[in-house]
Amino acid sequence: xxxxxxxxxxxxxxxxxxxxxxxxxxxxxxxxxxxxxxxxxxxxxxxxxxxxxxxxxxxxxxxxxxxxxxxxxxxxxxxxxxxxxxxxxxxxxxxxxxxxxxxxxxx
Amino acid sequence: xxxxxxxxxxxxxxxxxxxxxxxxxxxxxxxxxxxxxxxxxxxxxxxxxxxxxxxxxxxxxxxxxxxxxxxxxxxxxxxxxxxxxxxxxxxxxxxxxxxxxxxxxxxxxxxxxxxxxxxxxxxxxxxxxxxxxxxxxxxxxxxxxxxxxxxxxxxxxx
Numbered sequence: 001x002x003x004x005x006x007x008x009x010x011x012x013x014x015x016x017x018x019x020x021x022x023x024x025x026x027x028x029x030x031x032x033x034x035x036x037x038x039x040x041x042x043x044x045x046x047x048x049x050x051x052x053x054x055x056x057x058x059x060x061x062x063x064x065x066x067x068x069x070x071x072x073x074x075x076x077x078x079x080x081x082x083x084x085x086x087x088x089x090x091x092x093x094x095x096x097x098x099x100x101x102x103x104x105x106x107x
Numbered sequence: 108x109x110x111x112x113x114x115x116x117x118x119x120x121x122x123x124x125x126x127x128x129x130x131x132x133x134x135x136x137x138x139x140x141x142x143x144x145x146x147x148x149x150x151x152x153x154x155x156x157x158x159x160x161x162x163x164x165x166x167x168x169x170x171x172x173x174x175x176x177x178x179x180x181x182x183x184x185x186x187x188x189x190x191x192x193x194x195x196x197x198x199x200x201x202x203x204x205x206x207x208x209x210x211x212x213x214x215x216x217x218x219x220x221x222x223x224x225x226x227x228x229x230x231x232x233x234x235x236x237x238x239x240x241x242x243x244x245x246x247x248x249x250x251x252x253x254x255x256x257x258x259x260x261x262x263x264x265x
Contacts, residue, residue: 003237006213040178064175065237 002044002066005058013070014044014054015086021095027056035060042066047086133157135247136173138185142219142226146171146254147185153248154185156241166215166236167191169258171243174217177231185243186227187257190216199229208233215239220257 004010018024020037027049037043041060046052055061073079128134139151147154156173160166168188176182190196190210198206201222210216214233219225228234245253 003235004213005235005237006211008213008236008239038178040176040180062175062177062235062238063180064177065235066180 001068001070002061005061005065011067012044014046014052016042016066017045018043018092018094019098022098023093023095024055025091030056030059040064043092131158131162133159133241133244136183138173138183140185141224142221143171143185143187144221144224146220146257147246148249152246154243154254155245155247156243158241160242161236161239165191166239166242167256168194169256171254171257172215172217172239173241173243174234174239177234177238183240184217184227186217186219186225188215189218189228190233213237 001011001013004012018037019042020039022043023034023036024043025034026032035043037060041062043055044061045054045056070083072082133155135153135155137151138147138154139149141149154173160170166172166188168191170188171185172188173183173185176184192210192212192214194210194216195207196210196216198208208216210233213236215236216228217234218227218229243254245251
């Protein structure tokens with residue numbers, strides 16, 4: 001959950017998919033096909049890939065804008081519970097030393 | 108026993124009040140480094156910065172601000188705003204090839220006063236407004252003084 005980079009009054013909820021040093025294969029409308037995340041930044045994407053204004057629109061997000069981590073859904077009650085992990089795709093080449101723990105890999 | 112509870116409750120209330128004040132009104136921080144000479148010391152100053160200007164009115168050119176560093180979110184930087192959204196600024200006034208950039212909406216262009224020794228927007232680009240914590244209004248120690256907006260009116264020589 002972070003402040004919108006272009007409009008600091010707004011809050012944005014997205015998923016962090018890559019941290020500094022990782023190389024991400026971007027989607028349109030990002031101008032470059034591959035981008036290496038600079039130091040102190042992260043790459044956020046919405047789960048709904050083609051209907052989301054995320055880092056593919058505004059680029060890497062400085063980690064100082066990230067305010068908090070979303071852990072649980074409280075309402076509506078039929079979706080109550082922990083936020084599920086997304087299956088790891090193959091669009092990210094992780095930098096050596098980055099430990100990626102995905103609950104889906106361990107089930 | 109009730110005396111201890113009363114004291115503990117008072118301490119808790121004061122701590123909450125101080126925390127709210129720090130988050131929403133003003134706070135103090137230690138600021139050191141050569142990038143803001145001669146305005147601020149190299150060996151360290153205690154500066155006070157306030158959160159009200161960003162919330163109720165706009166930050167303007169010439170304001171000294173404290174921001175989270177875009178390259179290292181655990182560090183704070185203290186720089187001056189040179190460009191507000193929409194301004195066209197020179198990227199590096201010292202380099203032989205003059206390049207301009209338009210500051211994107213919601214971002215600010217920060218530069219230290221000591222251009223020769225300052226890592227600022229010339230290195231990491233425009234800084235998002237959400238990273239800016241507040242505007243510096245005073246230096247409390249070693250020599251207390253109000254810190255103003257650095258701009259002066261240009262006097263036309265006829």
